[in-house]
Amino acid sequence: PGDNKLLIDANHLAEELFGMPQAELLQGGMEPLFPRTQNDGRASPQLLEEKIRATLQGKIVVFRASCCHRDGHAIACEIRLMRLAVPGRQLVHARVIDLTERNLAEAMRSGQSALLEMVAKGAPLVPTLNQLLLLIEGQSRGVYCSIMLLDDDGIHMHSAAGPSLPPEYMALLEGVAIGPGVGSCGTAMFRREPVVVSDIMRDPLWAPYRELAAPFGLRACWSRPIFGQDGAVLGSFAMYYRDVRSPDAHDLGLIDTATDLAGIAIGRMRHERELQRHRAHLEELVAERTAALTQAKEQSEQANRELAAALENLSITQGELVRRDKLAALGALVAGIAHELNTPIGNGLVVATTMAERTREIQASFHDGLRRSELEGYLAQAGEADAIMLRNLQRAADLVSSFKQIAVDRASSQRRHFLLRQFIAELMLPLSTQLKAAGLSLAQDVPEGLAMDSYPGPLGQVLSNLLENCLRHAFEGRSGGSISITARGSEDGQDVLLAIADTGVGIPADDLTHIYDPFFTTKLGSGGSGLGLHVAHNIVTGVLGGHIDASSSPAGTTFTLLLPAAAPQAGAI
Structure with a gap:
């Protein structure tokens, strides 16, 4: 612009930006290139006068404003004004940068993030799909998008979203069966491939449905099937136009983005629906199991009442x-x-x-x-x-x-501090004769200074039961062998790991799951009651507040005790 705010020159890029030849551009000033008011409500002539005045004072002025294309659509622009040093003239150089693509890209990025957040938070499907379609429609002028969902029967399609299409048109598509000649969407889902119809009035795929689209002025429809992670067709995404046209590279990119996002949203919805079905089924199973357990409990309580007089001494254990x-x-x-x-x-x-x-x-x-x-x-x-x-x-x-x-009573057990190495050595001393008679060796690996604040009486009973179980069962059919007792403290000093291992015949896998059951024994009638390991388990998990585990193979068995260095107080469990 020069004197009297007239345009005196424009390059070919300006012609492309505003959609008019240079001669037409130079007929007027800057004001015809702007709408009457900006997006913030400010009058464009007032804005231009202010910015040009600041530029003529020697400042470089950069501002954003909405310009106007020849066909009337708005153009988001960044305008840079700079005064030209020409003696006797007031000339301003204006550089106009089209921000449309940059704004669209930013809108697409933020829109995708918002959609993925909606999906992650479990937002309802229809509002999520509507938000997706509005995002895609904002990326291209004159486009109307829709999403159809394929029924679980794999035959009928349902209108899921089409925020800018007439509701009457979307209702006409509800429940239509897909097939090889069912418009763009029905054919795309049937063929499992994209279908591009540039002219609805001439394409044979739309022959049965032209009369449906004609009243709404729809002329082009491009559709692409939406697939789930397992390759199943979930639905279709479609782009409608009111003029005859084919997709360009930008349109194909939008279709790819929309289809991917729709697949994520629909897949999440179907996954949630499957989970809901499983939850409902699980609730039924839980109810059935609860009823069965309740009945079993009632039967057990009846049997207990009948045995109460003869078995009163078992009330604590029960x-x-x-x-x-x-x-x-x-x-x-x-x-x-x-x-x-x-x-x-x-x-x-x-x-x-x-x-x-x-x-x-x-x-x-x-x-x-x-x-x-x-x-x-x-x-x-x-x-x-x-x-x-x-x-x-x-x-x-x-x-x-x-x-x-x-049933071991913690309250009647004496608690004290003791060194584990000395305690185990004293405990094993009476067993040395029995071990030698059986041809067995005993190795103890317990660090010096490893102390516990616990119940030595019950702990000794556990170790004795484990060793007696080892002597009775582990070396049957073998001559000689070894038993080892190892102990280690945890790094934080809170726990003690105590292991009793033998080189015996091991415990069969089927028996290993029952070793803590009362009266379970493989030596029925030979003097064993089947209560030793059951008692040991009760003491470890009850009085000592720890955990006992067993592992076995044909090369031997190991019982591992994880005990707190300081046992829980009475009544803490």
Whole structure:
């Protein structure tokens, strides 16, 4: 612009920017290139006058404003004004930069981020798709976008989103079956490939549907199928125009972006729907399982009431098991006790009955005259009966003692500080003779100074049970072997890792999952009650506040105890 605000020169880029030849540009001043008002409501002539006045004062002025194309659409521009030093003239050089592509790219980046955030937060599908289509429509003039969803039957399509298309037109597409000649969208989903229709009124794919599109002035439709991660067709994305045209590189890029984003949103929706179905099914399974457990609990409680009078001494164990959600183990415990006690008591009852009958016979013979041989026979039989009774009563007493060990009471256990190395050495000393007799060696690897504030009595009972279990089971069929006890403290000093390992025959995999069950034993009838490891597990997890784990192979078995260096206080569990 020069004197009197007239344009005196313009290059070919200005012609392209404003859509008019140079001659037409030079007929007027700067004002015809601007709308009457800017986006902020300010009058364009006032803005130009202010900026040119500042430029003529020697300043370099840079500002953003909305310009006007010949066809009437707005152009976002950055304008740089600089005064030209020409004696006697007031000339200003204006450089106009089209910001449209930059603004569109920024809008696309921010729009994509907003859409992905909506998807991540689980926003409803239809608003998300509408937001996507509005974003794409903002990138190209004259475009109207839509998204169709394919039904789970893989045949019928549904109108999901088309914010700028007439609702009446979208309703006409609802429930239409896809096929090889069903417009652009139905054909694209059927063929699983893009379909470009540049002229709806002439393309055979639209022959049955031209009358649907004609009232709405739709002339071009490009559609691309939307695929899920598994390759299944989820729906289609379409771009409509009211004039005949084919896609250029920019349009193809928009189609790619829209299809990818739509696939992410629709895939997330279907995934959430599948999860909801699984949740509903899981709730049904949980309800069924809860009902079954409730019925089993009621049956168990009924059985417990019937056994309460005879098994009152098990109430502490039952309470512990109930508190630890081990009602199933309680049933096995009760059955095992009944079975184990039945044998010695039954034997004693048979012997007592037999001797009572024999005594009555002797008393009857006594009045008629008792022979020496009959008395000797009776005394011999009485001696055998006494021995049998003593053995069975001792067996019953041992079983009762074992039963009492099942529920270990922390309150009655003495707590103190002790050095683990010294404690284990003293504990192992009485077992040395039994180990030598079995041809076994014992190795101890416990660091000096490793201390615990815990319950040595219950801990010793655990170690003794583990070693007795090892002696009874690990070396069957083998001559010799070794047992090792190792201990290590954690880096923070909060825990102690204690391991008892042997080189024995190992525990079968099927048995390994049941070793802590009460009365589970592979030596039934040979003196074992099957309570040793059950008692050890209760002590470790209860009194000592730790965890016990077992691993085994044909080369041996290892029991690992993870114990807190300072045991929990009574009542802390």
